[in-house]
Amino acid sequence: LVHKVTVGVLGASGYAGRELCLLAGRHPHMELAFASANAQRGETFRAGKNALEFISADEAPLGDVDLVFCALPHGASREWVLRARDAGAKVVDLSSDFRPGHTGSEGVPYGLTELRRSDVTGADLVANPGCYPTAILLALEPLVRAGLIEQGSTIAASAASGVTGAGYSPRPELLFGEVAEDFRAYSVGNDHRHLAEMSAVLQDAGGNADIVFTPHLLPVARGILATIVTRVSSLPKNPLEIWLDAYDGEACVEITDSTPTLKEVVRRNVVRISVARATNTTVPTVIITSAIDNLTKGAAGQAIQNANLMFGLPETAGLPL
Amino acid sequence: LVHKVTVGVLGASGYAGRELCLLAGRHPHMELAFASANAQRGETFRAGKNALEFISADEAPLGDVDLVFCALPHGASREWVLRARDAGAKVVDLSSDFRPGHTGSEGVPYGLTELRRSDVTGADLVANPGCYPTAILLALEPLVRAGLIEQGSTIAASAASGVTGAGYSPRPELLFGEVAEDFRAYSVGNDHRHLAEMSAVLQDAGGNADIVFTPHLLPVARGILATIVTRVSSLPKNPLEIWLDAYDGEACVEITDSTPTLKEVVRRNVVRISVARATNTTVPTVIITSAIDNLTKGAAGQAIQNANLMFGLPETAGLPL
């Protein structure tokens, strides 16, 4: 009886786009109206039990839907976000075009839901965080806000992602024959395109430390695990308390004694975080580990979570927990 | 015509033991005389084209061979090393029992071959390094010796290993159904049993920094990749020069511009090392990545390399490069 939120997905043939179609198609309060994929125009695709036909972005009836998820490539997204907004649709943008650290992001709520809930609620446009920033910022920001990171120190953030994070693009180095039984770091030298987003957010939270971020490519389909080493000025007896306090009552955050693993989070819209005090050091140091599914909490799931808040729906409606 | 070095392997049913049998069996100057595996006593196993029958350690004719590779578990190894020495055999011990940082290791050469060649040459007993220490120390020690690591800083050493590093032991968490599509950190909190070995070696080389080591379990069979972040006091214009100088002429070390990957080193007795200066930091920082095969350069291959030096054979004889 209640009106369902009508939804369109731009850029629906990629991994995040397909996941959005799947989640929106199963959402009790959403109805998937269109999905665009220029190169696959006319092809039928299956999202759960439903089948839909890809249209081109130009054909998308942006004015006929309540909500557009924009999963177009970085750089190409901005134009379509503005078109959809002009046509009257609310937009969750999954590209980096409107994220912190990028020009033109001022005033656009950053959809790191648990830490920006009031900005997102009721908003018309939300910039959905990157997958690595989601894993790392949800793990780090409570410590930064508590002012406990040693001033001027170096935060070493190493993280590894499944290959769906690299997108559905037929590059030779992403073939099964190349990725299986391999593991590699990339963007070594602290120049990954997600760095600006993380730095801007941490600085905004009062951070005053170098962050050195090194991503790796894992031979798995889905999941991100981040391992973060940082010196601290002091710590409560049980360091976990900082995170338990920061995320008290959160449905999509799990603070655990045991180290999180990809298996525990894959296909779920949650982040799992654990913290250990380093033994055998002269300076107090913590190791924070955090795990997400890069396509769920790291992309399509968090986008749905933000959309729920934008439309006054229950925050976890339609989300696998 | 030349006398071949006769070889026995104690603990031959594990992954490192099997690799030792394979490499010794193919070695142009070695002859595999026995392989012990108490639980598999009487079973035939294949090492390349050859078949051998496992005997129990008690049956091993320690006095009839020139060389014993001891691949028994930590703690259990010491007794058998001493027995083999008493029987007149030279020994390469692959356990941690005689490694730096362990009681009773004084005077025993540490077989990190490239950095301890003069100690190993002609020795009667050598402690073969752990797999993680091999990857991390070969990467770090040149920088430590050059005195370039910031005094009192924290070295964040994150590393990931294939499952053969966990041994051929039927634990539920090592089943294919558990490891595939998973990734996890373990020994989080800087308390891995390889830490003492690394700390002792770095301190001996003049190091004065905390090392925080976090290992991870990869869904691959073989290989270790280490990613090391550390602040430096200063650096030459091309940081690679430090490593190029330290390893000039080394057959088993490859210093590269591109980031090393597991694929490049698996089934080869080499370490590949690359170094990048971190951009976007206020303090000079480097990221060192290094890759080895945990069973070759990280265990059986390096053991053969050491044995070659102990017997005056060409250092790389019998080794896959």
Add this chain to the structure above:
Amino acid sequence: LVHKVTVGVLGASGYAGRELCLLAGRHPHMELAFASANAQRGETFRAGKNALEFISADEAPLGDVDLVFCALPHGASREWVLRARDAGAKVVDLSSDFRPGHTGSEGVPYGLTELRRSDVTGADLVANPGCYPTAILLALEPLVRAGLIEQGSTIAASAASGVTGAGYSPRPELLFGEVAEDFRAYSVGNDHRHLAEMSAVLQDAGGNADIVFTPHLLPVARGILATIVTRVSSLPKNPLEIWLDAYDGEACVEITDSTPTLKEVVRRNVVRISVARATNTTVPTVIITSAIDNLTKGAAGQAIQNANLMFGLPETAGLPL
């Protein structure tokens, strides 16, 4: 408001048992009351968002639940099935103890749901089919019933299963280091323990052909693909029609033009079947391929589907489609 069906799971620590707990825990009309696992007694386990504590089978309050899923090993199951029945609970038995081709199976409905629906509806005890028989019988039985298989010919049924089919048992040959990058046939010689079940069912359906079944172990966690080659006496112009007719209106069966893949069925309670006429043969021959998730349609999912019919619930309630 409606009374929920209270459910207990015996043998809940294996892969099928854990899947049953997960599905029953999420089922809109079921409530998970207990889960037994003798060796893990007292341990807490997570099934989705819920946590439960394993009890021993002896402690299980069989008389307090409406339904018991028995996922105990073959041979051990019979006794517990009878105990649960005596205590008044309905039972779905996932072992082979009451399946066709086994002594004592007379009169027990065989839960190959789509083909035995009337037997299952309202029943008190159902023998849930094996995973391989589910994939193969759903593919073959329509052809047998139509009387189209060449009299006295040989049906070659080759199938491959993910490792969860081998159970959560720490055997060395199931370690990641052994299974990854491997593939093997097993029970070669037509003596797999599922053969009797398949032969009995096919004979019952009027079959008069040898079936030669060869299972294989795949380096994947979940899924079974069966490839069945058989001579036929004749065929309709479009062979798919036989299956389209047999499964008209079935929610859990998908007849497709394209060859089914594991990806399309994993974590779904469906079977996908395709059929191709062989070219380049002198005798009319078809190749039938069918795919299921061995833990869902091949075990826990089909068990839920049967339970739904036993209790008059909607057949697909609580099932991922």
Add this chain to the structure above:
Amino acid sequence: LVHKVTVGVLGASGYAGRELCLLAGRHPHMELAFASANAQRGETFRAGKNALEFISADEAPLGDVDLVFCALPHGASREWVLRARDAGAKVVDLSSDFRPGHTGSEGVPYGLTELRRSDVTGADLVANPGCYPTAILLALEPLVRAGLIEQGSTIAASAASGVTGAGYSPRPELLFGEVAEDFRAYSVGNDHRHLAEMSAVLQDAGGNADIVFTPHLLPVARGILATIVTRVSSLPKNPLEIWLDAYDGEACVEITDSTPTLKEVVRRNVVRISVARATNTTVPTVIITSAIDNLTKGAAGQAIQNANLMFGLPETAGLPL
């Protein structure tokens, strides 16, 4: 002192081409002179410890080498084979252009080495078999030659290959994210392009049965396992004797009691074959399983084996066994 056979590789950037460069580069009696790859012209590649620069095929000094391995795509190969022959080089062609069942293959020796040794020895041009035909024909031909297959029956040959068999081509369906955790049949309907090759060879050996061949794509990098079901007119008491006799003294064939696995053959130039009599059938039936490495015995290794015979070198020189 002995003249080395100088070797060129056309089409060196694919998986088979790279393997050829690796094996030729390590061969004690061969010297790799050039490697062509039009799209990678000018790029340096590593084959073991050696580095070489790709040239275009047009630049290849065909007249300056003793031997050309042609690993170009089917259809494109014929022209270059003829050019190389005209320039005076002997040629092993790895494409299907000169294989049995293809027009223009008359008089060209078929390099299924063990079964065509006299044709290959000293030849100037050899058509190297396909990977699937190598696995299936080496398994089947002894039975066909013995005249034991039931006249007019159907041979069901199911086989599964690692993804390197599909080539180093960046197609979306070969991405890690698509292949991992999947398994599928392809060319279902007995229309794979290797069928003509197999049928022609079996007919030539006296076969009179339909062969129905169904290939599958495995989530592994290397290896082929074939599972072949066929009715037989009669069998010796120990069926293995047929194969033991046929392959007596062969260095690259292993007849085994136990079912062969990919692990046992990967990176080795061998085929492993096992045979089991089917129980529970009314008609005598056997199941033959055979395993090879698709890039070694199934392509580059067998090409080297043939080249050794063409030049009077020891048949297994340079081959990993």
